[in-house]
Amino acid sequence: MYQLKYRTASIFKYFTLILGAFMALVPIVVVLFASLKTGTEYNSTSPLSPPADWLNFANYTKAFVNGKMLLGFANTIFILIISIVGATLTGSMIAYILNRFKFRGKKLIMGAFLLATLIPSVTTQVSTYRIINAFDLVNTHFAPILLYLGTDIIAVYIFLQFLDSISESLDESAMLDGASYITIYFKIILPLLIPAIVTVVIIKGVSIYNDFYTPFLYMPSDHLQVISTALFKFKGPYGSQWEVICAAIMITIIPITLVFVSLQKYIYNGFEGSVK
Amino acid sequence: MFRNLSYKSQRIIIIIAFSLIPVALLFTLAYLPVFNMFRYSFTDWNGYSKQFDYVGFENYKTIFTDPKYFSVFKVSLYYFVGSFLQMGLALYFATILSFKVRFKNFFKGVLFFPYLLNGVAIGFIFLFFFRPDGTLDTLLQAIGLGHLSQGWLLNPNIINVSLAGASLWRYMGFNLIIFLGAISSIGKDVYEASDIDGANRWHQFRHIILPSIKNIIQLNMILAISGAISAFDIPYIMTGGSNGSNTFVIQTVDVAFKYGKLGMASAMAVVLLIIVIIVTLLQKILIKGEK
Numbered sequence: 225m226y227q228l229k230y231r232t233a234s235i236f237k238y239f240t241l242i243l244g245a246f247m248a249l250v251p252i253v254v255v256l257f258a259s260l261k262t263g264t265e266y267n268s269t270s271p272l273s274p275p276a277d278w279l280n281f282a283n284y285t286k287a288f289v290n291g292k293m294l295l296g297f298a299n300t301i302f303i304l305i306i307s308i309v310g311a312t313l314t315g316s317m318i319a320y321i322l323n324r325f326k327f328r329g330k331k332l333i334m335g336a337f338l339l340a341t342l343i344p345s346v347t348t349q350v351s352t353y354r355i356i357n358a359f360d361l362v363n364t365h366f367a368p369i370l371l372y373l374g375t376d377i378i379a380v381y382i383f384l385q386f387l388d389s390i391s392e393s394l395d396e397s398a399m400l401d402g403a404s405y406i407t408i409y410f411k412i413i414l415p416l417l418i419p420a421i422v423t424v425v426i427i428k429g430v431s432i433y434n435d436f437y438t439p440f441l442y443m444p445s446d447h448l449q450v451i452s453t454a455l456f457k458f459k460g461p462y463g464s465q466w467e468v469i470c471a472a473i474m475i476t477i478i479p480i481t482l483v484f485v486s487l488q489k490y491i492y493n494g495f496e497g498s499v500k
Numbered sequence: 501m502f503r504n505l506s507y508k509s510q511r512i513i514i515i516i517a518f519s520l521i522p523v524a525l526l527f528t529l530a531y532l533p534v535f536n537m538f539r540y541s542f543t544d545w546n547g548y549s550k551q552f553d554y555v556g557f558e559n560y561k562t563i564f565t566d567p568k569y570f571s572v573f574k575v576s577l578y579y580f581v582g583s584f585l586q587m588g589l590a591l592y593f594a595t596i597l598s599f600k601v602r603f604k605n606f607f608k609g610v611l612f613f614p615y616l617l618n619g620v621a622i623g624f625i626f627l628f629f630f631r632p633d634g635t636l637d638t639l640l641q642a643i644g645l646g647h648l649s650q651g652w653l654l655n656p657n658i659i660n661v662s663l664a665g666a667s668l669w670r671y672m673g674f675n676l677i678i679f680l681g682a683i684s685s686i687g688k689d690v691y692e693a694s695d696i697d698g699a700n701r702w703h704q705f706r707h708i709i710l711p712s713i714k715n716i717i718q719l720n721m722i723l724a725i726s727g728a729i730s731a732f733d734i735p736y737i738m739t740g741g742s743n744g745s746n747t748f749v750i751q752t753v754d755v756a757f758k759y760g761k762l763g764m765a766s767a768m769a770v771v772l773l774i775i776v777i778i779v780t781l782l783q784k785i786l787i788k789g790e791k
Contacts, residue, residue, distance in 0.1 A: 317518035340530040347773040348533035350756045374529035452620045
């Protein structure tokens with residue numbers, strides 16, 4: 225009796241897991257199928273049937289070339305690298321002084337960062353736009369870069385948490401050797417923060433790569449398109465050529481899949497770390 | 501060069517140098533916009549003319565009386581209900597994936613993966629999914645439910661259900677990972693002790709897991725409310741807000757940038773911000789009260 229009940233529960237468990245995985249994958253797999261079909265094949269077959277030729281990359285070439293996706297990748301990578309390096313540096317710097325020094329105004333700064341988490345950036349976009357515009361940065365790479373740098377509070381939290389676990393006696397022994405605070409930060413703190421930096425880079429990197437709203441609003445020029453605005457442009461001219469759009473979708477998904485598969489462990493750790 | 505300074509003066513220099521940029525960014529990009537937003541919300545500014553008039557609470561009155569503006573809150577309800585379903589599913593999968601399961605990492609990865617995808621890609625994937633004779637219709641036919649097929653994005657009665665469904669697909673993995681992290685921080689010995697006492701999985705879920713992660717669940721519920729009000733990406737990319745799928749944020753963006761009513765859009769944003777802050781404060785009070 226117990227065994228029967230146990231087995232039913234087990235079957236139910238795997239059934240739901242497989243169903244869940246199926247629901248998560250089907251929308252993507254059909255896009256993969258469509259991206260490898262020729263135009264006529266696409267029109268004559270069901271979305272669920274696999275492509276006749278698994279190596280038909282014609283749609284990919286078309287999407288890549290006509291959608292100027294190389295330009296999109298180049299712009300994305302440029303923005304990504306500068307924002308991430310900047311956010312890591314500024315985030316770890318402020319976390320370092322907040323964690324290691326007692327000074328007047330410390331509580332105020334801490335409180336200001338905390339309070340800012342309450343403001344969803346999407347609500348203030350309209351007046352943020354005026355400010356970026358006042359700096360004359362609209363339609364340059366530096367509008368999103370500045371925004372990705374400025375709104376980064378999660379990074380500060382992750383660094384603060386991690387700094388707690390780095391013993392202050394390390395700083396003190398370096399000071400006995402005559403090291404300056406700058407040296408301590410660059411030679412001791414920063415290298416020890418590497419696991420936290422990896423987490424920040426992943427979380428930040430994924431959100432920048434996937435962001436649509438900021439580049440769409442702040443960089444309307446064609447030559448500034450990033451990967452998500454490049455993809456969005458397929459909506460008009462390729463309205464009926466779904467096989468090409470599907471190839472474009474796959475082109476944006478492939479890099480993130482590679483990152484995910486190779487860094488899975490760090491990604492989970494990062495999220496778990498931010499819960500605790 | 502710093503070596504020759506005393507630690508006391510070094511300390512002052514480093515505190516100023518290291519906080520200058522982050523604090524300047526925080527104030528110009530987080531606090532100044534909020535301040536300006538409040539100011540604009542009492543004006544009829546169009547966003548570019550040199551002068552504008554203060555109109556008092558006129559904009560706010562319009563938001564709460566004109567059905568054109570008010571109706572967007574109804575759309576939020578779909579996302580709100582959807583996010584509860586999403587949390588239920590996430591909690592279920594997080595619980596079973598916390599125990600012994602074959603191919604655990606595969607299931608974890610697959611269920612989480614959608615969260616990592618580009619918002620535009622997800623919009624397109626679901627346009628493809630909901631098209632007439634698209635993936636969903638074909639699937640329904642395959643299991644003999646073909647008669648349920650309909651204009652998933654064309655029927656104003658269904659469109660928000662479809663969009664909230666796409667949103668559930670996208671964000672479920674995020675809740676899942678958060679719940680998994682919370683559940684994994686429960687000590688193994690607690691389960692072992694309850695095993696000895698003869699507790700089954702349901703008892704363990706009800707009496708061990710649920711109480712231990714209550715705060716995280718509450719936090720996610722609050723996020724669900726503000727997420728529902730600020731839904732943007734999916735409906736904007738997929739429908740542009742047509743067929744009755746207009747959300748608060750799409751409306752705000754349109755009012756500001758398409759119709760050039762910056763004062764009005766700011767008032768809408770203030771309303772949105774106030775709702776989010778009330779909800780967040782409520783959560784803080786609730787969680788504090790529990791402890």
